[in-house]
Amino acid sequence: xxxxxxxxxxxxxxxxxxxxxxxxxxxxxxxxxxxxxxxxxxxxxxxxxxxxxxxxxxxxxxxxxxxxxxxxxxxxxxxxxxxxxxxxxxxxxxxxxxxxxxxxxxxxxxxxxxxxxxxxxxxxxxxxxxxxxxxxxxxxxxxxxxxxxxxxxxxxxxxxxxxxxxxxxxxxxxxxxxxxxxxxxxxxxxxxxxxxxxxxxxxxxxxxxxxxxxxxxxxxxxxxxxxxxxxxxxxxxxxxxxxxxxxxxxxxxxxxxxxxxxxxxxxxxxxxxxxxxxxxxxxxxxxxxxxxxxxxxxxxxxxxxxxxxxxxxxxxxxxxxxxx
Amino acid sequence: xxxxxxxxxxxxxxxxxxxxxxxxxxxxxxxxxxxxxxxxxxxxxxxxxxxxxxxxxxxxxxxxxxxxxxxxxxxxxxxxxxxxxxxxxxxxxxxxxxxxxxxxxxxxxxxxxxxxxxxxxxxxxxxxxxxxxxxxxxxxxxxxxxxxxxxxxxxxxxxxxxxxxxxxxxxxxxxxxxxxxxxxxxxxxxxxxxxxxxxxxxxxxxxxxxxxxxxxxxxxxxxxxxxxxxxxxxxxxxxxxxxxxxxxxxxxxxxxxxxxxxxxxxxxxxxxxxxxxxxxxx
Numbered sequence: 001x002x003x004x005x006x007x008x009x010x011x012x013x014x015x016x017x018x019x020x021x022x023x024x025x026x027x028x029x030x031x032x033x034x035x036x037x038x039x040x041x042x043x044x045x046x047x048x049x050x051x052x053x054x055x056x057x058x059x060x061x062x063x064x065x066x067x068x069x070x071x072x073x074x075x076x077x078x079x080x081x082x083x084x085x086x087x088x089x090x091x092x093x094x095x096x097x098x099x100x101x102x103x104x105x106x107x108x109x110x111x112x113x114x115x116x117x118x119x120x121x122x123x124x125x126x127x128x129x130x131x132x133x134x135x136x137x138x139x140x141x142x143x144x145x146x147x148x149x150x151x152x153x154x155x156x157x158x159x160x161x162x163x164x165x166x167x168x169x170x171x172x173x174x175x176x177x178x179x180x181x182x183x184x185x186x187x188x189x190x191x192x193x194x195x196x197x198x199x200x201x202x203x204x205x206x207x208x209x210x211x212x213x214x215x216x217x218x219x220x221x222x223x224x225x226x227x228x229x230x231x232x233x234x235x236x237x238x239x240x241x242x243x244x245x246x247x248x249x250x251x252x253x254x255x256x257x258x259x260x261x262x263x264x265x266x267x268x269x270x271x272x273x274x275x276x277x278x279x280x281x282x283x284x285x286x287x288x289x290x291x292x293x294x295x296x297x298x299x300x301x302x303x304x305x306x307x308x309x310x311x312x313x314x315x316x317x318x319x320x321x322x323x324x
Numbered sequence: 325x326x327x328x329x330x331x332x333x334x335x336x337x338x339x340x341x342x343x344x345x346x347x348x349x350x351x352x353x354x355x356x357x358x359x360x361x362x363x364x365x366x367x368x369x370x371x372x373x374x375x376x377x378x379x380x381x382x383x384x385x386x387x388x389x390x391x392x393x394x395x396x397x398x399x400x401x402x403x404x405x406x407x408x409x410x411x412x413x414x415x416x417x418x419x420x421x422x423x424x425x426x427x428x429x430x431x432x433x434x435x436x437x438x439x440x441x442x443x444x445x446x447x448x449x450x451x452x453x454x455x456x457x458x459x460x461x462x463x464x465x466x467x468x469x470x471x472x473x474x475x476x477x478x479x480x481x482x483x484x485x486x487x488x489x490x491x492x493x494x495x496x497x498x499x500x501x502x503x504x505x506x507x508x509x510x511x512x513x514x515x516x517x518x519x520x521x522x523x524x525x526x527x528x529x530x531x532x533x534x535x536x537x538x539x540x541x542x543x544x545x546x547x548x549x550x551x552x553x554x555x556x557x558x559x560x561x562x563x564x565x566x567x568x569x570x571x572x573x574x575x576x577x578x579x580x581x582x583x584x585x586x587x588x589x590x591x592x593x594x595x596x597x598x599x600x601x602x603x604x605x606x
Contacts, residue, residue: 072443
């Protein structure tokens with residue numbers, strides 16, 4: 001197992017919104033490459049593009065509240081050799097502009113970097129309209145698109161730098177709320193790789209984005225029940241790192257997936273598709289189950305919709321009991 | 325080329341459009357025929373490009389925003405030396421580089437992938453902003469739009485942005501032929517006062533007869549002299565131009581001619597409805 005250099009989970013973890021890491025990463029990417037440019041749809045502070053805007057005002061474009069224009073302008077920037085990062089809330093981009101992304105970015109194969117901030121149920125009080133849960137599904141279905149969800153702010157920073165070097169269209173989802181920082185500067189990250197964070201033998205928990213920390217916490221709880229779980233972090237949902245995932249599942253023969261998104265078409269969907277074809281295995285998908293969200297505090301909503309370490313642990317017991 | 329030579333070239337291109345569409349058995353007739361004079365002017369007078377080096381880094385850019393009119397672009401590109409005219413017969417066929425709607429990654433010389441409407445001006449804006457950052461002056465971005473396309477909100481999002489950033493190297497041209505699939509534009513979704521709309525969005529507007537090649541060339545020259553804002557040329561065209569039974573009839577928007585109709589159309593075009601003699605008739 002590659003050394004993951006995680007923070008000691010029993011220590012007091014720092015918390016920080018994942019989007020902050022993106023903001024830092026984008027500024028660094030801008031320092032490293034003059035072709036990195038940014039455009040935003042009237043949410044420059046909340047998507048953390050403001051750091052880049054302050055550093056490189058001539059390379060920042062304010063699009064206004066116009067998400068269809070946001071991504072198509074991105075396509076034009078990329079056509080001239082720029083590396084455009086375009087950001088809004090995920091509910092609006094890629095929520096509103098999917099066809100423009102499909103035609104002018106994916107089919108046209110231009111390396112636009114689409115940043116969907118405020119994804120997931122933990123957006124909280126803004127309610128269902130702003131809680132983007134379908135982004136992984138709609139982006140994953142597009143040929144040429146790479147789909148990314150960092151586990152914490154430190155990984156988001158590395159991911160942003162990697163995106164600036166990647167030649168394909170990318171989508172990265174970010175979360176609003178502060179979440180635990182469990183990786184360090186030394187934790188490896190590459191686009192297309194899944195990472196074994198914790199070895200075990202009783203089941204495999206596969207998680208992405210904000211749910212990876214919850215998966216690690218669930219594995220800790222499960223120890224007390226005598227269950228040793230393997231935890232795989234999947235920051236790249238597409239293309240999926242099949243090798244790491246299948247190797248673990250061949251050993252454990254039971255899977256729980258966890259994501260802050262619809263289980264239809266997201267990470268749970270992707271893993272189910274893989275296993276159904278290659279290695280049929282009992283699977284429980286922790287995520288949003290074909291419903292919309294509602295207003296509430298992030299913690300209330302995560303509890304209500306079953307997206308905590310406790311829920312992952314319950315799912316683990318369930319799959320183990322059904323394993324053949 | 326002189327204007328009469330350009331007119332003859334346009335006539336040859338129209339004939340190729342008829343042949344391509346008949347052979348393909350599907351596709352749009354009215355728009356490409358109406359746009360032929362504009363495309364002839366663009367490729368044989370207005371634009372700076374190298375057909376043998378389509379990625380030449382100082383070339384002007386042409387974005388066809390209404391991708392369904394691509395037969396006119398393919399035919400004009402073949403005449404301009406991008407590829408052999410024989411390839412025009414592969415339009416819409418399996419394995420062809422000439423897809424039913426334009427795909428940049430398939431055919432060198434295309435600058436965008438389009439079909440779903442409303443995206444050309446946005447892409448032009450991104451390109452113009454990138455050129456400005458790179459201090460690439462003296463490169464022009466020509467965008468062709470249809471009038472029905474202006475129903476799309478995306479167009480007006482781009483119109484605001486290009487105006488905000490004073491993207492003065494963008495020159496749009498609207499194929500104002502007054503038809504769209506469901507009927508006349510003014511009954512489907514009225515666009516008038518079209519000129520006032522663009523002016524109020526901060527664009528300089530030039531209105532011309534889009535089937536008069538000399539007027540098209542003059543309008544582009546005028547547009548390049550406007551420095552303080554982007555320019556939109558409203559080109560009034562006759563849909564199905566050059567073929568009597570297609571002209572002004574919205575039914576020909578999305579329909580190709582059959583073999584008999586194609587023969588009739590080609591005869592009309594060869595003689596410019598009896599006005600001229602072409603080589604084929606001599």
